[in-house]
Each structure stands twice: as C-alpha cells, then as structure tokens.
Amino acid sequence: MVFRRLMNTPAGLLLGKSGLNGRRTARIGAALLLAGVLAACQGDEFSAGPNKAQLPVSASIKRKMNDLNMSSTSPIMIRIFKEESALEVWKQTRTGKYQLLDEFEICKWSGELGPKFKEGDRQAPEGFYEITPALMNPNSNYHLAFNLGYPNSYDRAHGRTGSHLMVHGACSSRGCYAMTDKQVQDIYALARDSFKGGQRSFQVQAFPFRMTPENMARHRDSEHMEFWQMLKTGYDHFEVTQTPPQISVCEKKYVFDATTLVEGVPFRASAKCPEYQVSPGIASAVASKQRRDNEKYQQLAARFDAREERQKRWEQRSNRLAEALGGGEDDTSPKVATAEAAAPEAQPAETATATAAASEGAVPAAQPRPGSAVETAFAPQDQSGGSSVGSFFKRWVPFGPKASEDGADVGPIETEVVPETKPN
Numbered sequence: 001m002v003f004r005r006l007m008n009t010p011a012g013l014l015l016g017k018s019g020l021n022g023r024r025t026a027r028i029g030a031a032l033l034l035a036g037v038l039a040a041c042q043g044d045e046f047s048a049g050p051n052k053a054q055l056p057v058s059a060s061i062k063r064k065m066n067d068l069n070m071s072s073t074s075p076i077m078i079r080i081f082k083e084e085s086a087l088e089v090w091k092q093t094r095t096g097k098y099q100l101l102d103e104f105e106i107c108k109w110s111g112e113l114g115p116k117f118k119e120g121d122r123q124a125p126e127g128f129y130e131i132t133p134a135l136m137n138p139n140s141n142y143h144l145a146f147n148l149g150y151p152n153s154y155d156r157a158h159g160r161t162g163s164h165l166m167v168h169g170a171c172s173s174r175g176c177y178a179m180t181d182k183q184v185q186d187i188y189a190l191a192r193d194s195f196k197g198g199q200r201s202f203q204v205q206a207f208p209f210r211m212t213p214e215n216m217a218r219h220r221d222s223e224h225m226e227f228w229q230m231l232k233t234g235y236d237h238f239e240v241t242q243t244p245p246q247i248s249v250c251e252k253k254y255v256f257d258a259t260t261l262v263e264g265v266p267f268r269a270s271a272k273c274p275e276y277q278v279s280p281g282i283a284s285a286v287a288s289k290q291r292r293d294n295e296k297y298q299q300l301a302a303r304f305d306a307r308e309e310r311q312k313r314w315e316q317r318s319n320r321l322a323e324a325l326g327g328g329e330d331d332t333s334p335k336v337a338t339a340e341a342a343a344p345e346a347q348p349a350e351t352a353t354a355t356a357a358a359s360e361g362a363v364p365a366a367q368p369r370p371g372s373a374v375e376t377a378f379a380p381q382d383q384s385g386g387s388s389v390g391s392f393f394k395r396w397v398p399f400g401p402k403a404s405e406d407g408a409d410v411g412p413i414e415t416e417v418v419p420e421t422k423p424n
Contacts, residue, residue, distance in 0.1 A: 052138075052143070052144060053138030053139075053144060055185060055189060057072075057189045058185075058186050061101070061102060065091070068093055068099050069094050069095070070091050070093050070099075070101070071094065071197065072193055073193050073194060073197025074092040074093070074194065075091070075092045075194050075199040075202065076089055076090065076091045076101075076190050076194045076199070076202050077090045077091075077098060077202055077203045077205070077238075078167075078205070079204075079205045079207070079238075080207065081207050081208075082109060082113055082124065082206075082208050082209065083113060083208060083209035083210075084210060085105055085106040085109065086103055086104070086105065086106065087103070087104045087105075087106050087167070087177065088100055088102075089102050089104070089187060091190070091194075096243075097243065098242050098243060099242075104183045106177055106178070106179065107171035107180050107183070108171055108172065108173040108178040109124045109173050110123070110124055110174055110175055111123035111124050113208040113209070113219070113222070113224070114208065114224045115155075115224065116150065116160060116175065117161075118162065119162045119163065121162075121175070122174050123175060124173070124177055124206070125148060125150045125155075125165055125175075126206045126207060126231065127155065127254075128154075128205055128206075128231075128234060128254060129148045129150065129204045129205075129206070130201040130203055130247070131146050131148070131149065131201055131203075131204055132149075132200070135147040135148075135149055136192065137166070137168075138188075140169070141170075142168035142169045142172065142178070143168065143185070144169055144184050144185060144188040145166045145167065145168030145184070146166060146167055146168075147164065147165065147166050148166060148167065148204060148206075150162050150165040153269040154254060154269060156269065157249065157252045157270045158252060164176075167184070167187065169185070177206075203244045203247070205234065205235070207228075207231055207235065208224070208228060208231075211231065212293075213293045213294075213296035216229075216232070216297055217297050217300035217301045217304055218304070220297075220304070231254070234254060234256050236286050236289050236290060236293075237256045237257055237282065237286055239289065240282065240286055240289055241285070248276075249269040250267045250269065250272065250273035250274070251272060252270055255267070255276070256278070257278050257279060258276040258278055259277055259279075260275065260276045261274070261275040261277060
C-alpha cells in the first residue's frame with residue numbers, strides 16, 4: 001500500500017519540484033522502498049518481534065489442549081524420528097498420562113541414521129536427553145532454540161564429543177534438528193509453559209526411526225543395530241506406560257525405570273550397575289510387548305532374507321545369460337531361430353512367475369528426509385546398449401527399464417544357448 005501511494009504521488013509534490021528529474025527521483029525512491037520491503041520479508045519467515053520468547057502458543061494448539069483435557073502448564077515430552085522427519089510433542093493430561101498433542105515435520109536434519117560420534121561430523125544425535133531451563137535460548141540466532149545437552153552421560157562414557165546441538169528455527173542444520181520459525185515458536189512456548197507449571201526438565205527421545213518390528217527388520221544389517229535395540233527398550237517403556245521413563249546409565253548402557261535396591265547407591269555411567277529393580281508391572285508389560293515384536297521381527301527378517309536371496313540368484317543367472325548372448329552376437333547360424341522361437345512360448349508363464357516373486361513381499365521404500373538421496377531396492381540396469389543382444393535381453397528380463405519399441409526388429413542372433421528358466 002505504501003508503495004502504491006508513493007507511485008501515485010505526483011513527482012512535484014514528492015520533491016517540491018516538477019519535471020523529468022522529479023519523476024526519475026520518485027521512481028528511484030520507490031524502488032529503494034520496495035527493495036527494503038523485500039529484504040525484510042526474506043530476513044525471517046515468522047516475524048514475532050523482540051518479545052518472541054514470551055508469545056503464547058498458537059490458537060490451534062490451545063484448542064487441541066482443551067480437547068485433550070490438558071492444562072497449559074502441564075509437563076511435556078518430545079520424540080524425534082529421523083527417517084520420518086517427525087517431531088512429536090506429548091503432553092500430560094489431567095489423568096496423569098501423556099497424549100500426543102501435535103506432530104511437526106522436521107524442516108532439516110543432517111547426517112545419516114545412527115548416533116553422533118564426534119565434533120564436526122555433522123551428525124544429529126540419537127538417545128535420551130533432559131532439557132532444563134538453562135538449556136533454553138530465547139536469544140538464538142535461529143529464532144528460538146533449546147540445546148539438547150549433548151553429550152549426555154551415555155555419550156561421554158563412550159568418548160563422544162560435540163557441542164551446540166539444538167532444536168531451533170531457521171530451517172538450517174549442521175548436526176541439529178531444524179524447524180521452521182513458526183513451528184519452533186509453538187514448541188518453545190510449550191516447553192516454557194511446562195517450566196512455569198513446575199516441570200524441572202523435559203525429556204527428548206531421539207530415534208533413527210519409529211521403533212517398529214518392520215523398521216527394525218528393514219535395518220537389520222546396520223552396524224548400529226545393537227545400539228538401536230537398546231533405544232527400543234526405552235521406546236517400549238514409554239509405549240506401555242504412556243509416561244516418560246526414568247533414564248539411568250551404568251556399564252555404558254541405558255537402563256529404564258530402574259530403582260536401586262540399596263538406598264543412596266547411584267548409577268554411574270562407566271561403573272558396574274548397582275543392584276536394581278524395575279516395577280514388576282512395567283517389566284511384565286515391556287517383556288510381553290518385546291516378545292510380540294520379536295516374533296514379528298523374525299518373520300519379517302526371514303521374508304526379507306529370502307527375497308534378497310531370490311534376487312541375488314536371479315541377478316547371477318541374468319548376468320550369465322547376458323554374457324552368453326553377448327558372446328554370440330556376430331554369428332549367423334540359423335540355429336538361433338530355434339532359441340528365439342522357444343523363448344516367446346515360455347514368456348507368459350515366466351513373466352507371471354517373476355512378477356509374482358517381485359510383488360509378493362514388496363517392502364515400502366523408507367520416506368526420505370528432505371534433501372536426502374532416495375535409496376532404491378535395485379541397482380539401475382545398464383542402458384548403454386543399442387545392439388540386438390541388448391534389446392533381446394531387455395525384452396525378456398523383467399527387472400530394469402522396459403525395452404524401447406525400436407528394439408522390436410531384432411536381427412538373427414546365433415547361439416545355441418537357451419535362456420534358463422527364471423527363479424520361482
């Protein structure tokens with residue numbers, strides 16, 4: 001509106017004189033004003049002013065709290081899932097249990113699945129962290145932020161290093177979990193209000209992915225599996241109790257909801273664990289869940305292994321077939337007609353079998369995080385050909401790109417090798 005008024009103002013009134021110079025000066029002034037407006041828009045996507053750390057939560061969050069019977073100052077807990085790029089805020093209801101208040105899409109996180117090991121590796125942490133008021137940063141250069149407190153006692157026991165690992169705004173990450181300014185405004189306000197209600201610290205649980213049997217089976221060959229199985233125990237404690245577990249560290253491992261049998265004997269991260277117990281009710285519920293999960297994990301892992309073995313055998317046969325066909329590409333013996341005539345007769349059944357094998361247990365691909373490369377189940381096929389052999393191979397092998405139409409008029413191929421039957 002200011003820009004429109006400036007453009008509509010006569011140059012003589014604007015500058016106190018008329019003529020070409022006045023109009024030219026008015027245009028320059030308008031351009032400078034427009035540039036200033038644009039620069040201000042680009043500076044901060046969520047302009048909250050100098051009092052941003054004291055702003056209340058958004059109206060939509062307030063409505064959800066009312067619907068879920070939550071006090072505005074009740075305790076919170078946060079869960080982070082890298083692979084799904086999700087940050088969940090859980091909040092205590094008036095019943096004492098926690099319910100999911102809201103889920104935010106993480107704008108950016110850096111590194112790969114797995115824990116952070118050392119300063120400068122740009123890896124976002126995984127583990128259990130306690131956020132105190134001292135770790136809140138209302139004056140962050142990234143709008144608003146809170147520090148994760150990395151390294152915690154578990155990380156230090158393993159010699160891991162790093163600093164300034166945060167959840168913050170500005171959608172920029174070098175080892176942090178970055179949100180948009182608008183998202184972090186609500187997350188920060190919820191944490192601030194929980195401290196006002198008396199919560200001394202809130203827990204952040206950072207996982208590589210949702211700790212389901214399916215995801216564990218998909219990542220069963222990872223070098224981090226032992227670490228992730230330990231994290232899953234804490235995940236399971238929260239799933240069955242709907243309250244954040246008490247976190248302790250001893251013998252360089254996490255233990256959950258543990259109480260020492262001898263009063264006053266503390267848990268020490270690198271020392272031998274003291275005698276402790278977990279509430280029988282919690283221990284029983286967690287053990288029951290883990291038995292069910294393990295049964296499903298074993299079934300899925302066996303299915304995935306069998307599929308990978310079938311794929312490996314088929315690729316080996318395909319490679320041998322390609323080598324055989326390639327070796328006879330310059331021959332002109334009429335015997336090839338028999339091979340070509342026989343192959344189409346078997347094609348419908350073979351193709352149906354291969355298609356069924358490929359689709360029988362297809363595993364959904366993992367949702368990539370923003371900015372990451374997409375992992376594929378199969379390596380891309382070689383498309384460099386152009387020879388009649390390459391076109392023939394593409395028509396009869398069900399994996400990889402479909403052969404183009406210009407390969408339909410394949411010339412005679414002289415070879416006595418008949419393609420082997422594809423695997424069942």
